[in-house]
Amino acid sequence: MNTLEITKDNSQDNLTGGAKTTQLSGSQAVLEALLAEGVDTIFGYPGGAIMPIYDALYDYSENLKHILVRHEQGGIHAAQGYARTSGRVGVVFATSGPGATNLVTGLADAMIDSNPIVCITGQVFAHLLGTDAFQETDVINITAPITKWNYQVTDACEIPTALAKAFHVARTGRPGPVLIDITKNAQIQSFDYTGYQVCNHIRSYRPKPIVRREYVQQAAELINAAKKPFILFGQGIILGKAEAEFKAFIEKAGIPAAATVMGLSALETDHPLHVGMLGMHGNYAPNVLTNDCDVLIAIGMRFDDRVTGRLDKYAKQAQVVHLDIDPAEIDKNVKATVPVWGDCKETLPLLTELVTQREHKEWVARFRELEQEEITEVIQNELNPTTEIMTMGEVIKTVNELTGGDAVIVTDVGQHQMVACRYAKFNQSKSNVTSGGLGTMGFGLPAAIGAWYGAPERTVVAVIGDGGIQMTIQEFGTIMQFGAKVKILVLNNEFLGMVRQWQQLFHDRRYSFVNITSPDFVTVAKGYGIPGRSISDRTDLKQAVKEMIDYDGSYFLEVMVGKENNVFPMVPQGSSVSEIRLK
């Protein structure tokens, strides 16, 4: 049996029965599906095997905005950025063969960071499959481990159901990327189109667990009895659109809460119960006190190894309440005393109702005491350095001051990413776009372009290192052509800084191939019609950042920062979170 028949559940049969049909090509059906799903922006790159879809797009370009990227990897990262700031599904077009394989890094990134993405790839004619045809590659098998679902369409009749299922799978449950590979014959083929039916049920897929109240009850009992409860929150809050429910919960229970990198901005940075960021380069207090709390409440996070450090010394004293929509995450790394399996939009209000109104004043004060230590030892020097050389932290601080914390901060991967995540101020949700799980250098610039299309009314600042920008710098071309108003802020330390930091600390300063030279970025940007400047003097900083933010359009700013500055605190690999080093 063809699996796609399953999506045609009973209710749909009645709707479509006896309905009028029109002749449509497979390509037109693809675009009709996108319109029906409310898609307004596509990031893509044409090529031989997807030409029929691009031909049809010619007639749809009034309703579907297509952003021609400069590389397919840029396309999918842009779709990720779009998904992250808009909360909607990002859509990517690419051709077969190299077009499809260029999506691989982005798919892996979207998979591990749970981004809802639908990729549509062209494929060679069905009769050529398996013949090593020109630009043929087995994209279904290549992408199987890095897609939530994928499917190859060889007959146009399958297109409406395949796409309906793709959008349903991508955005429900724990979101993820889906790839639909469509052979060229199916794109060309005409068929009787009976209209598009949105998919809301697949029998083999249960994205929304039924919440079991007795576990919520048990969780509430643990929390109510706790003397030192501590909350860890992840991107699940943002994906579940449960920011308000989360805030209501922590405020009633009076529990301090720390964010994972992916959870940042789910709660405003200035909230009195926000005690910072977790993880290897997170804040001192939440890391140390993880091993002191008595009840650890993890919400929509997955205990990544960068968060837990050494697992056998992680929160062993605590009872763990784990709220997650993905059952595979429960007990995967950290054993849960009480698992609350469900959508946190649903489970959090149930929990809030059952917890006692409390204030853990002394306990929260301990976080603040340790925070003072971190301020003295690390933060003060980073944000208000006394040296002549600029730090990354003071640049982020300046961005905070000039945007007031309302900007979307997109980062690439490395030292600048950790500094931005540590110091950026977020007033509203969906403001932090970064490659968390995969750590994809080259993510920043294209993701920022997509982030702007996802929230064009907001200021989007892309904080990128001198290494990462050179990985996807071709996307300057996309900005030039389509005008995304992205503020590109390169923090240049003339090194692949994070690797250099590790070589310094753990490899006896043997700096092996971390010394990277850069072009004259301002001239490169100028070549793409993007105005900009480079500064190396602190006295120019504020004015330069202001100029960048105020400019009506994309702007490039390079700030030369300390070459051998390190990001601290740091949980060295193989150490416990409570062994976090301040220097």
Added chain:
Amino acid sequence: MDKQEYTITLYTENSIGMIGRISIIFSRRKINIESLNTSPSEAEGIHRFTIVIHETEDVVRKLCRQIEKQVEVLKAYYNTNDEVIWQEQALYKVPTNIVTEKAPVERLLRRYGASAVVIRNDYTVFETAGHREEIDALTEALAEYNLIEFVRSARIAIIKDSEGFHKKLKEFEEAEPAEEVIENRYLNKQDKVFTM
């Protein structure tokens, strides 16, 4: 926790590429699949995978949860050997003259309950079914008598404590179970909801 043999039973949609999507979940974790069988199941249109691996329960449980994440997998169960009725099948090709002339061969075949499938002048094909050790013992014994060809199937297994998949499938097919149905069906079966 000790490693032991586990039989994993999956109910899946019958779609192209399922074997690949399932097998990479094991290979990614460098876990060897001892045997893998796919067949139809008791429920129409639903495929049944039977997979045998040698692992700790903790690993098997996590694997099953990862497998269930696959969009086209309906359910994953895992069982120890004493929770399933299982067997494998084997075919042996031996020279006919040896079977007719050597008395120990005949005794062997009788002892293992092997039966002839094809008898020709030059060779005879026997089949037997049973547990791995039984088949291995017969194979080893026959090796002394010019065993020409041997093949053994993957394990197939029936779960002792299973009501079959018909009822479960009905639950899966309901798009939106009514509230009271949910209360009864899921909440009352605490562990079974979570245990995969």
